[in-house]
Amino acid sequence: MNFEFSEEQNLLREQARGFLQDKCTMKVVRKALEDGDTFNRDLWKQVAEMGWTSAVIPEEYDGLGLGYLELSVIAEELGRAVAPLPFSSSVYLASEAIMAYGSKSQKEEWLPRLASGEVIGTFTLSEKQGQTSPSNLSTTGGVTINGIKLPVADGDIADICIVVGKSNEGDGASLYLVDLNQSGVNREAIKTLDPSRSHAKLTFINASASLLGEEGQGWAATQNIFNRAAVLFAWEQTGGSEAALEMAKEYALGRFAFGRAIASYQAIKHKLANMYVKNTLARSNCYFGAWALSTNAAELPVAAASARVAGIQAYYFASKENIQTHGGMGFTWEFDCQFHYRRAKLLSVNIGSESQWQDKLITAVEAAA
Amino acid sequence: MDFNDTEAEAKFRTEAADWLKNNVPGSDELATLNPMQQAKHWQKKKADAGWACIRWPKEYGGRGANAIEQVIWNQEESKIDAPSVGVFSIGQGMAAPTMMTWATEDQKVRYLPKLASGEEIWCQLFSEPAGGSDLAALRTKAEKDGDDWIVNGQKIWTSGAQYSDFGILVLRTDPTVPKHQGLSYFFLDMKSPGIEIKPIKQMSGASGFNEVYFTNVRISDAQRLGEVGQGWQVALTTLMNERASIGGGGGNAGFKTAMKLAQEVMIDDKPAIEDKLVRAKLANWYVQEAGLKYTGYRSLTALSKGEIPGPENSIGKLVGAPKSQDLASFAIDLKEQAGIVWEEGEDEMDSLFQDTYMSIPGLRIAGGTDEIMANIIAERVLGLPQEPRMDKGIPFTDVPTSSKP
Numbered sequence: 001m002n003f004e005f006s007e008e009q010n011l012l013r014e015q016a017r018g019f020l021q022d023k024c025t026m027k028v029v030r031k032a033l034e035d036g037d038t039f040n041r042d043l044w045k046q047v048a049e050m051g052w053t054s055a056v057i058p059e060e061y062d063g064l065g066l067g068y069l070e071l072s073v074i075a076e077e078l079g080r081a082v083a084p085l086p087f088s089s090s091v092y093l094a095s096e097a098i099m100a101y102g103s104k105s106q107k108e109e110w111l112p113r114l115a116s117g118e119v120i121g122t123f124t125l126s127e128k129q130g131q132t133s134p135s136n137l138s139t140t141g142g143v144t145i146n147g148i149k150l151p152v153a154d155g156d157i158a159d160i161c162i163v164v165g166k167s168n169e170g171d172g173a174s175l176y177l178v179d180l181n182q183s184g185v186n187r188e189a190i191k192t193l194d195p196s197r198s199h200a201k202l203t204f205i206n207a208s209a210s211l212l213g214e215e216g217q218g219w220a221a222t223q224n225i226f227n228r229a230a231v232l233f234a235w236e237q238t239g240g241s242e243a244a245l246e247m248a249k250e251y252a253l254g255r256f257a258f259g260r261a262i263a264s265y266q267a268i269k270h271k272l273a274n275m276y277v278k279n280t281l282a283r284s285n286c287y288f289g290a291w292a293l294s295t296n297a298a299e300l301p302v303a304a305a306s307a308r309v310a311g312i313q314a315y316y317f318a319s320k321e322n323i324q325t326h327g328g329m330g331f332t333w334e335f336d337c338q339f340h341y342r343r344a345k346l347l348s349v350n351i352g353s354e355s356q357w358q359d360k361l362i363t364a365v366e367a368a369a
Numbered sequence: 370m371d372f373n374d375t376e377a378e379a380k381f382r383t384e385a386a387d388w389l390k391n392n393v394p395g396s397d398e399l400a401t402l403n404p405m406q407q408a409k410h411w412q413k414k415k416a417d418a419g420w421a422c423i424r425w426p427k428e429y430g431g432r433g434a435n436a437i438e439q440v441i442w443n444q445e446e447s448k449i450d451a452p453s454v455g456v457f458s459i460g461q462g463m464a465a466p467t468m469m470t471w472a473t474e475d476q477k478v479r480y481l482p483k484l485a486s487g488e489e490i491w492c493q494l495f496s497e498p499a500g501g502s503d504l505a506a507l508r509t510k511a512e513k514d515g516d517d518w519i520v521n522g523q524k525i526w527t528s529g530a531q532y533s534d535f536g537i538l539v540l541r542t543d544p545t546v547p548k549h550q551g552l553s554y555f556f557l558d559m560k561s562p563g564i565e566i567k568p569i570k571q572m573s574g575a576s577g578f579n580e581v582y583f584t585n586v587r588i589s590d591a592q593r594l595g596e597v598g599q600g601w602q603v604a605l606t607t608l609m610n611e612r613a614s615i616g617g618g619g620g621n622a623g624f625k626t627a628m629k630l631a632q633e634v635m636i637d638d639k640p641a642i643e644d645k646l647v648r649a650k651l652a653n654w655y656v657q658e659a660g661l662k663y664t665g666y667r668s669l670t671a672l673s674k675g676e677i678p679g680p681e682n683s684i685g686k687l688v689g690a691p692k693s694q695d696l697a698s699f700a701i702d703l704k705e706q707a708g709i710v711w712e713e714g715e716d717e718m719d720s721l722f723q724d725t726y727m728s729i730p731g732l733r734i735a736g737g738t739d740e741i742m743a744n745i746i747a748e749r750v751l752g753l754p755q756e757p758r759m760d761k762g763i764p765f766t767d768v769p770t771s772s773k774p
């Protein structure tokens with residue numbers, strides 16, 4: 001029995017944490033908020049140079065061919081740093097989609113450049129408020145694609161996008177690979193709760209597109225891509241939750257009221273203990289998710305949904321109670337508590353909300369029984 | 370990450386499973402025995418073959434096994450249908466580690482093998498009416514008389530006192546010094562003159578605990594563990610083991626049973642399992658149970674590498690007990706008005722949720738309340754300071770109490 005990261009993986013974690021503590025401080029995150037600098041290209045280049053964007057891409061496509069345990073380690077650290085980077089869009093979603101469903105030529109065309117960070121990819125399903133399904137998709141595709149996608153994470157800076165479109169065949173959806181640098185694509189940056197990650201409205205007007213995977217198999221493919229990404233997003237959530245707990249703890253130890261540190265009051269201690277409990281449950285579920293992802297285990301749907309639900313719950317709780325622990329100062333623009341609160345919400349809806357994943361979890365448990 | 374046994378672990382597992390398969394008592398073997406006799410019979414059989422308390426050194430009745438082997442043994446033993454040996458858990462899980470650390474060599478040789486074999490049963494006498502969460506506020510006093518101590522007072526919440534041969538207990542040997550400094554730790558013969566045991570009837574109707582009254586009970590000074598005044602440190606050895614041995618409510622209603630119920634009962638003419646709110650609640654409980662399970666795996670990994678597990682496991686009871694309570698409450702709701710019926714039937718699920726609903730409040734209190742567990746996490750894991758205390762540095766006799774505020 002070994003349910004722990006290896007020494008090499010822990011070394012990678014130390015390096016990643018050290019790098020992000022140095023280069024991706026809260027000042028950098030704040031710049032995204034205050035200067036509209038929603039994408040730090042310089043930081044992106046450095047991250048790519050360290051091999052993070054190429055980690056799990058096979059060597060034949062210029063990747064490092066590392067495993068998903070390594071990627072999990074990186075995801076946790078990016079989450080801890082609230083990094084203003086399109087990493088998840090490009091790595092967990094676009095690269096994964098092409099690796100899983102791309103033709104040889106699609107892989108050859110895009111994976112090496114995704115690996116090097118030269119090309120940024122993203123993935124889009126949502127079109128409007130509420131849950132998207134094959135029956136309410138309005139984007140249609142073939143050799144060209146038409147429709148509106150909103151909001152698209154990193155849609156204003158990405159070079160390519162995997163678009164979920166309607167299909168009259170199979171499961172009702174197909175995936176399309178679209179080069180965003182073309183006249184048939186109109187991009188409009190939009191404001192979101194978390195400006196440290198850019199988002200856009202994409203309008204496709206007869207934009208040229210190529211089918212990714214089989215026609216009419218896009219819904220199943222999307223579920224599979226989301227299951228895999230859910231584990232990695234859950235690691236980001238776990239990293240963020242832990243950073244929020246550390247922030248709350250540090251403040252509570254230094255802040256005095258009624259003649260003593262507020263960290264000595266049970267009201268605060270129990271709040272922080274509850275954060276620790278939720279964070280531990282999220283982390284342990286993430287471990288199982290990482291194992292399932294790294295071994296392509298049959299348990300992945302259950303493991304992914306468990307990690308996702310635990311991650312959403314932990315990060316929401318830690319981010320809001322971190323503000324509460326800080327009192328009035330936590331509510332100010334000047335303090336950094338807001339970054340976790342914003343990011344927690346972004347991560348809780350980006351590939352399906354908590355209730356969708358609770359539902360998926362029970363479906364997966366029923367299927368496994 | 371790898372869930373498989375190492376070669377040595379696999380070999381041990383086979384050996385353990387084979388022995389269990391060949392030696393588990395059949396119904397003929399147990400036919401004439403009551404549950405206590407069945408427990409003693411099975412435990413003795415294990416001890417004779419070297420399969421009792423396997424982590425203990427051989428000279429004290431164990432096997433000298435390592436921590437991971439203990440886990441493998443537990444896993445294999447849980448797969449067979451053998452008599453319950455729960456009556457030994459307090460003695461083996463709490464008294465024995467304390468004896469192992471603090472008793473003399475002669476005492477270890479005298480008492481530990483019989484603890485392992487189940488020939489002697491031990492109980493733990495810590496809590497008092499005035500000292501629960503604030504255990505060190507206990508008042509049962511011991512006064513020196515020659516080579517003996519004379520004990521007077523009352524203990525409470527003692528599981529198994531009525532059938533125990535020996536007990537471990539903490540007593541106040543000096544009320545004039547501050548609270549923690551006036552305690553000493555002993556073990557005693559539960560058949561000593563002056564001991565009176567009265568069962569406590571719980572709100573569920575069951576009686577798993579006792580009150581134990583002491584009237585001029587004599588304990589030899591040779592049965593003191595640790596120095597006079599060092600009782601609190603010795604007690605910590607026991608408490609650390611207690612927190613490890615009270616789980617998160619296994620045997621209570623859990624995800625699987627709640628899911629099964631949701632498949633059977635109806636909401637809006639459809640199985641309740643199809644209702645989104647029901648699914649959301651079930652999912653949350655699944656995530657909590659899975660989180661605890663994998664947290665256990667992480668501790669196990671540390672053990673298998675010879676490391677001391679981190680503090681993660683301290684969340685077990687704090688998560689598990691409230692989870693079981695909410696789950697049982699919700700399952701009763703799913704049965705609608707019929708949920709109020711509490712009668713045993715052929716199906717385990719006829720009374721399981723009601724049983725859990727009525728017994729789980731005890732688990733949220735036993736071995737450290739939810740609130741104490743949260744304090745432990747906050748102080749020992751997160752390193753937050755203690756609350757200021759009104760009883761610090763003053764003689765125990767001057768500490769404000771319920772009757773003397």
